[in-house]
Amino acid sequence: MSKILEIKNLTKEFKEFTAVKNVTFDVDEGGFFSILGPSGCGKTTLLRMISGFIKESKGEIIIRNESMSGIPPEKRPVNIVFQSLALFPMMNVRENVAFGLKRQKLSKSEIDDRVSDMLSRVSLQGFEKKKVTELSGGQRQRVAIARSLVMKPSILLLDEPLGALDRKLREHMKIELKLLQKELGTTFIYITHDQSEALVMSDKVAVMNKGHFEQIDTPRNLYKNPKTAFVAGFVGESNRLELKSRDGDFITTKDGWKLEKKGLDFDPEVLYIRPEALILAPTEDLIDISRFHVKIRTILFDGSNTKVSAIESTSGAEILISLPQNAKFENLKEGDTVEVGINYDDLKCY
């Protein structure tokens, strides 16, 4: 696949601090690329540099083999969907979507064709005359996307556009956005602090922290094989245990919990364990696993996401374990002691 966007050593320095530090990455044509990071990590600054609203201190932005340096936002082949959506409240749906096309001085019939085509693609036909203030959250969202997409941008930038929606609608829009992107084939660069949004929708996710990228990978790899402690802690849910020492194939946590972990060639400082990587009552024939006993402290029922909070018997370390909702563990209750196992591979040490 060809590269639609190349970012080379991009840096943005403000007076007091450096918001983006020497970031380099490529985005494939037609891909859904997410930049995931906590608030204040510099992701919005990065997006605003790509769109041209702020000027980079160092580095280069190349879109379709063309350097963007010195090109103002209105001339770049990118469009942005703002966090606040920024729909023009004094215009109706049609006028909002037609706004950019009118600036290009296209003929009225072409504008009409493209606007109604785009509105039908986002399932908003018949809403042309509605005021944007009369629309629901999801509909406003789609107007904002249609208004940008009708410009046929090379890249569509989305700045946390689902942030203002309620939970149900957000879940729904995630799927809708992903399908829309697949159908249109436009390259999306999506900015979010919500890891679930990034994992569900993207082909590739870059995890950003304090101005630099920690890891760029597919959602699955990011989850399965986090390269840094930050990624392990930020993406998905994890038990975080600080480590004290290593003795050959054994590691000991600060609480004094000794675990077998084969194949380590450095002294790690911190251990991450996913709740679902812990196997309750492992069978005897499982190999390459660490085994230990825990006492159930409480059961946190949450449907398919149910977990138990448990205490490891030897050290008192507190861990969360996923509880599969099947008949086998139906009778588990507070105070029970169960054996738990974990694959060496699932003990993520940094």
Added chain:
Amino acid sequence: MENKKGFNITFYLLILPVLLWLIVLIVLPHLDLLISSFQADSDSGAKIFTLENYTAFFKSKIYWLTFINTAAYAIGITILAFIVTFPVAFYLTKVISKKYASFLALLLLIPLWVGELVTVYGWMILLGDHGVINEFLLYIGLIDKPINMLYTNFSMSIGLLYISMLFMVVPVMSTLESLDDSLIEAASDLGATKWTIFTKIIIPYSMPGITSGGIIVFMLVIGDYVAPDILGGKSSLWFTEQIYNEFLSTFNWGEGAAFGFLLLMISSSIIWLALKLTGQKLERVGS
């Protein structure tokens, strides 16, 4: 039940001052004026009902010409107030930081503390034949005799503009404050030039503020007496001076009252017409 009663008593106590204010100071005097506007003295000196006070306005050319002159100036000054204050309001709300903005906005209000009469005399000092401006121009040699600025329509317009434009700044600032900066960025992202952003986004967005500011300025100017009387001098044709003369020079209270009501009705009609023409609704104005 008792609770509800208690609420009612508080409610009436709270609304009483407002009702008193409205009835004693506004409704009653106006009713009195309305009655005298339909009255004239008969030959025997008794009060009789008549429409003559109103027809006098249309019969005599000087009266309605004065009114047209007044209305035209009021409209012009309203437009000028918008042109002068919009950049100020934009600068205060969108360009500089909030910290300085509130301080500068406070500075803007200082002329209000001084009072209209004093500011008008201030303009006399500036614009007179031996005023600050003329003396300065003479001193640098740009002119060799003073320009006559005072007691002209020019000085009157400046005075009216100065005392009224603050009432344009405040509502415009409050609508501009609610304008999300990302609207401007979105427009620029969609390829709009600065001029297009101004005419298609910023102005339409601030229209409710501009309209309510416009109504206040227009009403203040058309009903103002001090600035036209002092700065406009003898040559100014201002309708409030006409009313003043009816009451205090010719002692024709009936005609004075009628003219007062005509001013109220015609200027309200002008505002209604302007709202219709620009497609604005009164309910939205000022919000």
